[in-house]
Amino acid sequence: MKAPSFEYAKAESVDEALELLGRFGDDAKVIAGGQSLVPALNMRLAGPSALIDIGAIGELRGIKLDGAVMRIGALTRHCEIMASGEIARHVPLLAKAVPNIAHEAIRNRGTIGGSLANADPAAEWPACSLALGAVMEIAGQNGRRKVSAADFFQGYYTTAIEPDEILIAIEFPVISADYRSAFMELSRRKGDYAMVGLAAHARVSGGVFNDVRLSFFNVADRPVLAVSAAAVLEGKEMSVQAVEQAQQALGDDLDPLGDLYCSPEYKIRLARVLTGRVLSQLAAG
Amino acid sequence: MSGGNAMEKTYPVTVIVNGTPMTALVPARLTLADFLRNEAELTGTHVGCEHGVCGACTVRVDGRTVRGCLTLAVQCDGAEVETIEGATEDGRIKDLQDAFIERNALQCGFCTPGFLMAADELLNDNPSPTREEIREHLSGNYCRCTGYQAIVEAVEMTAARRRGEAQ
Numbered sequence: 033m034k035a036p037s038f039e040y041a042k043a044e045s046v047d048e049a050l051e052l053l054g055r056f057g058d059d060a061k062v063i064a065g066g067q068s069l070v071p072a073l074n075m076r077l078a079g080p081s082a083l084i085d086i087g088a089i090g091e092l093r094g095i096k097l098d099g100a101v102m103r104i105g106a107l108t109r110h111c112e113i114m115a116s117g118e119i120a121r122h123v124p125l126l127a128k129a130v131p132n133i134a135h136e137a138i139r140n141r142g143t144i145g146g147s148l149a150n151a152d153p154a155a156e157w158p159a160c161s162l163a164l165g166a167v168m169e170i171a172g173q174n175g176r177r178k179v180s181a182a183d184f185f186q187g188y189y190t191t192a193i194e195p196d197e198i199l200i201a202i203e204f205p206v207i208s209a210d211y212r213s214a215f216m217e218l219s220r221r222k223g224d225y226a227m228v229g230l231a232a233h234a235r236v237s238g239g240v241f242n243d244v245r246l247s248f249f250n251v252a253d254r255p256v257l258a259v260s261a262a263a264v265l266e267g268k269e270m271s272v273q274a275v276e277q278a279q280q281a282l283g284d285d286l287d288p289l290g291d292l293y294c295s296p297e298y299k300i301r302l303a304r305v306l307t308g309r310v311l312s313q314l315a316a317g
Numbered sequence: 318m319s320g321g322n323a324m325e326k327t328y329p330v331t332v333i334v335n336g337t338p339m340t341a342l343v344p345a346r347l348t349l350a351d352f353l354r355n356e357a358e359l360t361g362t363h364v365g366c367e368h369g370v371c372g373a374c375t376v377r378v379d380g381r382t383v384r385g386c387l388t389l390a391v392q393c394d395g396a397e398v399e400t401i402e403g404a405t406e407d408g409r410i411k412d413l414q415d416a417f418i419e420r421n422a423l424q425c426g427f428c429t430p431g432f433l434m435a436a437d438e439l440l441n442d443n444p445s446p447t448r449e450e451i452r453e454h455l456s457g458n459y460c461r462c463t464g465y466q467a468i469v470e471a472v473e474m475t476a477a478r479r480r481g482e483a484q
């Protein structure tokens with residue numbers, strides 16, 4: 033199908049984008065890579081009065097290491113994260129997750145900020161941000177504010193970004209020496225959104241797990257930290273029993289809704305399978 | 318004006334299509350794929366699903382492949398776009414095209430321009446892709462006729478020939 037008609041304005045700066053959003057009102061939408069928005073327009077699931085194109089704002093692009101923080105501009109494309117040696121070294125969870133996002137031609141245009149703002153419950157970046165405790169920087173008419181990943185995702189396709197605000201950048205903590213990351217998802221076909229996925233991060237020293245973060249996606253209306261399973265693993269070594277206890281505890285953490293392809297029981301089962309595989313990866317390093 | 322109506326607001330864009338600048342007034346909702354087909358009259362870029370899943374609309378924008386159906390023409394003001402016609406005229410994919418014919422990697426041909434554009438990008442990035450890497454790179458392109466085997470073989474064969482290995 034073809035999109036309904038809308039107006040279009042290109043912003044050269046964050047201030048101009050905010051001014052345009054204010055001028056066009058609540059029905060206006062920001063367009064970044066367009067890889068979620070244009071399908072929605074073409075299928076007439078979205079009908080904004082105007083699109084504000086932020087694609088040319090240089091300030092929103094780029095990956096910068098600043099002490100213990102990796103700052104990624106909202107407009108940074110999936111392919112740029114995939115190609116970044118700094119990301120692979122300092123925030124390896126992102127490097128492990130990115131090949132699972134869509135396909136090359138979509139990664140060449142889609143942006144991390146667009147994915148986070150879109151907040152699809154099956155998307156990879158929201159789960160990674162939650163696992164790592166990332167912080168989102170948001171700009172509005174009244175200045176800039178920071179929101180932690182735990183407060184940022186508020187439901188299906190719903191975030192802390194107000195209609196007159198723009199996501200500017202995401203700050204990820206740089207991985208410390210004894211921490212490890214692992215990522216895995218199960219999807220029907222390569223590049224499809226996951227049926228269930230798991231982004232994990234933990235301290236593994238002397239074979240013992242501490243500070244385990246298991247961030248599941250496509251099990252609820254937003255990414256979910258499995259706190260009971262993580263608590264079970266605290267201070268334990270990798271073993272068949274430890275994995276089984278964590279898998280069991282997931283029953284307290286997850287209460288998935290079924291969808292077109294998976295019943296709730298099947299999703300729990302997939303989550304348990306992923307937990308076993310991901311813990312093995314974490315333990316192996 | 319394609320994709321629009323008499324009252325619809327239009328925006329000026331200049332897109333460099335296969336090396337030649339082209340200026341037009343387009344409605345904001347016109348996709349790059351429809352711009353190429355209807356304004357530039359380059360119908361090698363195909364339009365299948367119009368929501369990013371089939372890859373028939375694959376073209377290059379500023380050197381990288383994109384979905385023509387998920388890119389708006391207005392977003393391409395000043396951009397360099399290359400279509401299957403440009404890549405063909407350039408001559409650099411002649412061997413790839415020949416390999417597609419040799420291996421029967423196309424039947425109806427609807428998907429072929431998209432596959433050629435995607436495979437061309439892969440072979441530029443990686444002269445020695447494994448079959449797994451070929452499948453991974455082409456995973457965003459659908460073919461409803463061939464069953465993919467012959468397409469993977471044509472790409473693999475082209476890579477081998479370019480490396481000077483007889484096939």
Ligand SMILES: Cc1cc2nc3c(=O)[nH]c(=O)nc-3n(C[C@H](O)[C@H](O)[C@H](O)COP(=O)(O)OP(=O)(O)OC[C@H]3O[C@@H](n4cnc5c(N)ncnc54)[C@H](O)[C@@H]3O)c2cc1C
Nearest residue numbers: 062064065066067068069134142143146147149155199369
């Ligand atoms: C076939 C297909 C498969 C895909 N598979 C996956 C997948 O497996 N995993 C996955 O995660 N994604 C997938 N995607 C989506 C893709 O990753 C998108 O790139 C991403 O979801 C949105 O990024 P974008 O830059 O394209 O945003 P856009 O489409 O431009 O915008 C998306 C939404 O976010 C808003 N927005 C964008 N940027 C900002 C900002 N800076 N501030 C405030 N609001 C903003 C827009 O207004 C819009 O509502 C797929 C897409 C397609 C077409």
Ligand code: FES
Nearest residue numbers: 365366367372386
């Ligand atoms: S027409 Fe663009 S991906 Fe199908």
Ligand code: FES
Nearest residue numbers: 424426460461462
């Ligand atoms: S040859 Fe018919 S769709 Fe591929």
